[in-house]
Amino acid sequence: MTFSSQQRAVFFDLDDTLYDHLIPFRTALTRILATKEDFPYEQAYHRMRYFSDALSAELGGTPTHGEELHQMRRQRFQMALAEFDLQLTSEQAQAVQEEYLSLQYAIGLFDGVKELITDLKARNFIVGVITNGPPDHQMNKIQALALTKLIPEDQIFISGAVGFTKPDVRLFQHVTDKLGLAPENCCYIGDSWRNDVVGALDAGWKVLWFNHRNVTPESDHQPHHLVTGYPEITKVLLEQM
Structure with a gap:
């Protein structure tokens, strides 16, 4: 039309x-990494979104499938949470990403x-x-x-x-x-x-x-x-x- x-x-x-995109982010961190009530969730969420956008830009736009997409999603959590003294392995980042993804439809x-x-x-x-x-x-x-x-x-x-x-x-x-x-x-x-x-x-x-x-x-x-x-x-x- x-x-x-x-x-x-x-x-x-x-x-x-x-x-509110912060809700699934906060819940995923709590469930997988056992972060506490006083963790700066909003600041960490903002940095995750920042790195998500920056990594996507480096790839020429948001990847939509394949290993590029999975790697970008893991890296954004690793890079963001490192700023808050949480050093994630690739396996931990993948677990957080999977939990975060599963919560985005609720x-x-x-x-x-x-x-x-x-x-x-x-x-x-x-x-x-x-x-x-x-x-x-x-x-x-x-x-x-x-x-x-x-x-x-x-x-x-x-x-x-x-x-x-x-x-x-x-x-x-x-x-x-x-x-x-x-x-x-x-x-x-x-x-x-x-x-x-x-x-x-x-x-x-x-x-x-x-x-x-x-x-x-x-x-x-x-x-x-x-x-x-x-x-x-x-x-x-x-x-x-």
Whole structure:
């Protein structure tokens, strides 16, 4: 389906934007490594995401299958947790990764997401998702969140299926070309500075940076809005966009 170039559109990142990605991370570390309550889970999670993005970039985009994918997933845990005095063997990193993966389908949307998407659609916004990762893995999460009840599958774009990986502007351009939208009428909401803020801004989109982990910008890019929760996101989208 294509739309008018004048149509306003809102697209969301998936991981740690529509649901709390920290929960499966924390549970995996607790179960496999017996980390304690006072372990800095949020800081470690942020570093894991950082290394995941950095390693993916070195490989030219998020790998979607094979040994490259498995090695990247192990290394991101080893590199991140080493900063917190946890030296993981390859076997331990694999065990953490497998537990983390198994927990990613027992997830739920952040409070306010369903209501916001419903309100946006009622106001004639196009609503979609743009996410990095292997198609089957990401779609399993999308199904677990029941997002396809809210968003048509042809408005859900997964990097592994498209062939371009955020922050590559070609992924965002693919979305606007596929749906007949104008970049200046598209807004993207995401938590990752590198993937979401940089990628969408460079593609000419409006950007809401969902910085609910209170992390530091990595470049001079200027998102249009900085938001830390869904009440703020809702207010910006429904009152200012």
